[in-house]
């Protein structure tokens with residue numbers, strides 16, 4: 001329970017910039033309007049879009065709200081606040097099977113464009129799995145960038161996971177081939193594959209991912225598969241576009257949204273889920289090994305919409 005409270009507190013402070021945008025805008029609408037009219041809906045729409053929730057999610061949320069206002073005969077603008085919050089929670093629920101891979105013999109491909117936080121996230125994820133006593137192997141399949149292998153090695157040491165790498169410039173698919181062999185031989189629970197974010201061009205990058213996937217399909221058909229796209233939340237709508245592009249070439253099973261600390265664009269989590277139908281499974285809230293959180297829609301939306309009363313409440317909580 002203390003852990004749960006600590007989590008809320010960290011998430012709460014991590015989302016402060018996003019919340020400043022959304023909550024102050026919403027509260028002024030809920031308090032400023034005396035009746036529910038078109039102007040009220042228009043202003044809400046503007047706040048949600050400014051908060052990076054995306055056009056699609058905003059329309060869905062407002063349609064739902066209009067419907068409930070009608071059927072429940074709601075007259076007070078203030079009563080809409082909770083309906084809105086519940087509607088976002090419903091849209092963002094990740095479902096019970098989201099973290100299945102953690103308890104299976106699995107291969108997790110981590111993909112994303114350069115600099116979004118793939119390598120860091122793999123380190124954090126390895127740390128999480130090691131804390132559950134899982135046997136974890138990391139594959140350094142980003143052989144394109146000179147320092148990439150070294151960076152992953154540091155994370156492997158920190159997380160106490162084993163690393164399989166290759167020479168700079170070597171074939172990433174062959175690194176994955178070796179890593180699969182090691183995972184099988186050592187009965188590893190989870191194999192996490194780091195991939196390059198930048199190649200000579202986008203087509204090369206996508207072709208390489210397909211090739212790596214084919215190797216795993218062929219060499220390790222019994223493994224449970226997970227492909228996670230890492231997106232940098234600070235890039236807002238660009239992140240959404242990147243997710244779309246990866247969705248075209250790979251079977252994406254989830255999103256990891258990094259750098260949620262210190263961005264005003266945290267609402268992008270809502271947009272991704274609602275526009276692409278891909279669940280956000282983890283969020284990165286800092287640069288250390290403990291700064292990766294499982295995404296919980298209820299906690300996230302509560303932290304996103306918490307008013308300042310909740311802030312003073314959390315100040316008294318132990319971490």
Ligand SMILES: Nc1nc2c(ncn2[C@@H]2O[C@H](COP(=O)(O)OP(=O)(O)OP(=O)(O)O)[C@@H](O)[C@H]2O)c(=O)[nH]1
Nearest residue numbers: 114115116117118119120197258259284285286287
């Ligand atoms: N504040 C913050 N920084 C993060 C987070 N995740 C990653 N970073 C930082 O983002 C930078 C890039 O992270 P990397 O893990 O190297 O990104 P990458 O996707 O592997 O990059 P390439 O291998 O070059 O494609 C590093 O400075 C990380 O410390 C996060 O959740 N919060």
Ligand SMILES: [Mg+2]
Nearest residue numbers: 118119142148
């Ligand atoms: Mg990297």
